[in-house]
Amino acid sequence: MKIExxxxxxxxxxxxxxTLADSMPIHFKAWKLTAIENGFEYTEKxxxxxxGMPTLKIVPLINxxxxxxxxxxxxxxxxxxLFLENIGDLKLIEPVADIxxxxxxxxxxxxxxxxxxxxxxxTLKMLGFDKYFNIIVSAEDVKNHKPYxxxxxxxxxLMNVPPEFCQVFEDGEMGLIAAERAGMIVTDxxxxx
Numbered sequence: 001m002k003i004e005x006x007x008x009x010x011x012x013x014x015x016x017x018x019t020l021a022d023s024m025p026i027h028f029k030a031w032k033l034t035a036i037e038n039g040f041e042y043t044e045k046x047x048x049x050x051x052g053m054p055t056l057k058i059v060p061l062i063n064x065x066x067x068x069x070x071x072x073x074x075x076x077x078x079x080x081x082l083f084l085e086n087i088g089d090l091k092l093i094e095p096v097a098d099i100x101x102x103x104x105x106x107x108x109x110x111x112x113x114x115x116x117x118x119x120x121x122x123t124l125k126m127l128g129f130d131k132y133f134n135i136i137v138s139a140e141d142v143k144n145h146k147p148y149x150x151x152x153x154x155x156x157x158l159m160n161v162p163p164e165f166c167q168v169f170e171d172g173e174m175g176l177i178a179a180e181r182a183g184m185i186v187t188d189x190x191x192x193x
Contacts, residue, residue: 011161016113018171030082051172054139108159110135146174149182
């Protein structure tokens with residue numbers, strides 16, 4: 001099954017983790033290990049429910065839910081460290097990668113991620129896809145993260161494409177909501193995986 005591009009599309013926006021990069025298993029492993037080091041269990045449900053949100057925003061939710069007092073900065077640093085230890089296991093998600101290859105230099109493209117910019121850049125380099133993207137909007141670039149539309153609206157602005165002509169490719173609920181709120185053409189990539 002092939003992912004279709006809408007006839008109205010003038011710009012393409014890709015989420016990174018779980019959409020272009022098959023990195024979610026590596027992130028989940030890093031989350032689980034960091035949680036164990038901090039004396040609690042992190043479930044797959046918790047992971048999926050917050051997919052697309054930055055770790056710095058997730059840790060306070062965990063603190064509230066489990067009555068903990070984890071330091072979001074320190075937890076995030078350690079989680080990223082464990083992710084980077086396993087970054088060699090990264091793979092492309094081919095149905096999405098095919099779109100990037102096909103529309104390179106035809107339509108403007110950008111990455112809209114809830115992760116850190118340095119991790120997004122490293123991920124693209126590891127996948128050999130850094131040559132396709134010069135616009136990356138990350139957690140550091142917006143105040144309000146997914147499910148707010150700010151990440152995708154910033155991508156549209158930087159691509160100089162009105163939001164209603166941007167097609168967003170996403171795998172996470174938070175990101176799908178954000179794309180809808182931005183008034184964009186929304187493509188849930190999960191059925192193609």
